[in-house]
Amino acid sequence: MRRLKIWWVWALVCSVGAAHAITLIDDRGTRVTLAAPAQRIVSLLPSLTETVCALGACDRLVGVDRYSNFPESMRRLPQLGGGLDPNIESIVALKPDLVLLAGSTRGGDRLRALGLTVLTLEPNTHADVRRVLEQVALALGVADAQRVWRGIEADLQAAAGSLPARLAATRVYFEVNRAPYAASESSFIGETLARLGLRNVVPGSLGPFPLLNPEYVVRADPDVIMVGDVNFVGMADRPGWRSLRAIAGQRVCVFTPSQSDVLVRPGPRMAQGAHLMADCLRKVLP
Amino acid sequence: MPTIALQARHLCARLGNAKVLQDIDLDLPAGRWTCIVGPNGAGKSTLLKALAGLLPYTGQVTLMGSALERLPVRQRARTLAWLGQNESCPDDLTVWDLAMLGRLPHQPWLAVPDAADDLAVEQALRATQAWDWRGRTLGQLSGGERQRVLLARALAVQAPVLLMDEPLANLDPPHQADWLELVRRLVVNGTTVVSVLHELTLALHADELVVMDQGRITHQGRCDVHATHQSLEAVFDHRVEVHELHGRWVTLPRRQI
């Protein structure tokens, strides 16, 4: 009889503990369980760092990767390497109760084997950003995800609204890299362009970031070119590009590296990225 | 025409940290065939290379009366032809092209081969019985055939002094006999031939023998003289014997029993 009572007490305690446990399924399909909302977080992906901060939990971050640079305070945290070379020892030494990383980050299995709780999340589309917000909010034990998302949505609407009607259906070419790698309709950047009502000269059927034949861009003759400033150097000298209406008419949006970060990262600053594009468009197409 | 083709005075050479040639004084007569013999590691190849100016040495070497260092490089190349030991052989050249390389010292810088070059190469290839396969590539030849082509390359230089290091490698006995004939004819025509041979019986066919041991010359003299035979036996620790056979000299290993 006493043994049965002990068993009941134990079951009660466990279930009470379990009620506070958080269970998530991450992007790899793994079930991840946290005993309590995470208080010491390591993030190895810039967009995940920004997501944590957007949910108001910036102070819970104890370590980030070397590429996380927003907000500024992130640079003062211990830098733990990058996606290709995370410093396993430093991560473990920080005793985090949650590690956030992307599917392409190496070392995830090693960290799991060392007993850390690892959540694999990789936002690649607009819908992903919302999903990741919700997952991270769950892990943090904050209820803000819906509010933050509504804010982003509203800001996106505002950006779309800020474009006059005559600029709708402007044909845009977004160059990610000087190879040239372009952002197609199916990429994150492509989705932002679509939200703004703009047309992308690179169709989504080519994949998110196709390596294009530069001749394709000459044939397509976009109205506006968007590019990072490092890649813009020498663009007018490319054979055949001088005749492009965007280059001849100086309708090129050149973004600084910090602006490029906002545009390229699928994270909570996506509305800011949309504003950057809209502002630039209004400037070059008066 | 000087009587001494190659002369060395106080010749020393090192390979790495080891002193390989120790204070060598040597006079090699012109228009004669001299053979250098000795046990392994005596410095025979090193001596030959030093005389050809192909490795650094201290002391003096004189070629046909002029100091070797002061001769312009191309003139030296026209005066002294060299055939090395185990020369590397590019598989892709034809026999003709390889033999033609011997004419490089005679060709002005941007020139194409002329009639004189063609004639010299033809003579060299015929002398080594390689004329019939002058269109074949070296990769298609056997070791002995390749050696004859390399010899033809050295002959094509038509230099008054010819230095050869182990030229009989891979040659079968009939071709060794051919080589002896060839050297005889060269000497009759006034060429000075100096060779390093380890086949002692064949070496004794030469006019003069230079016996070396441990970087020094122990004896230099004519091949048909008894003193030479004795020094030859001595340098090989009396493990060989020199005997006369039909007016020539042969060496045989001494039985130990």
Next chain:
Amino acid sequence: MTDVGRQSRRAARLVGALLALGALLVLLGASVGSTGFERVWQAWRDPVAWQIVWDIRLPRTLGAWSAGALLGLAGAVAQGLFRNPLADPYLLGSASGASLGVALALVSLGVSPFAETWLLRVGLTGAAFGGAVLAVLLTLLLARGVQQTLRLLLAGVIVGVVLGALTALVMLFDPEVMQSMQAFMLGSTSFVGWTAWWLMVATWVVCAALTWMLSPVLDGLSLGEATAQSLGLPLVPLRLALVVVLALATGAAVAQTGLIAFVGLAAPHLVRSVAKTTHRRLIALSSLMGGVLLMAADVLARGLLAPQELPVGALTAVLGGGYLLWLMHRGDAMAPSRGS
């Protein structure tokens, strides 16, 4: 009964075949673009299409020809200079030097406006060329001259590895640079224009003339250093001149088209599998063969997945390597020699 003219005739036939193939590939290259294959004479009637053919496709195709020629020439020189059939033009560290030059240029673009104006004038191509030449100079310094081939080879390997590691470090700290470098490392003729083509052709003419004059040295070296010396060849200054040719040819090709592997290695072997000649003719043949190889790869790279492009370097490896494998299988490339 063998005929000494047989190899000469084979060489002549090879020249003819390569020239004809080259002309065909130029025509193909002018027809293949972002819309796949379209016959070039159809483009004649449409001014926009014709402008694309003239401004973009022709210089790219001819650029591939001249870059391939430079690499083929450099490969023949490298294999003759080092007497090693596995030598390629990047042996003296020029590839790593060019990569580091481009990486540093890309990094400095974001950092300093002074670098930006300087870079606008010189361009990334200038940075790549400068990097390649400086790397070879570094190799020469490390090897203390060209007296010893083995030391030169070793120094080249060291410089290549060290500069490659430095490039990897730069890319790690700036992922933007890493993405831009990818295309450079895999090679592409994307932005080769008429000026680039002129530069490459001029460099090829200079290098080919120099090498043609120095080809007796390469032939003599194939007999070994001692014999080459005995033939009156002043090895040290002539080897230095050959190293300069190697640096110039490789630097010019890499600057315009990035790192394209295998052309320099395979072209001389492909030539020798058909005709055996001295270096005088090998230089021209190897250039032609390299040009044809790179042009074919470039046309395929543009045409297979239009409007996307494949990296040209991957295709040269497949084409050149595949053919060499087939040759080896047939036994022609490595004929076993008879015994003595």
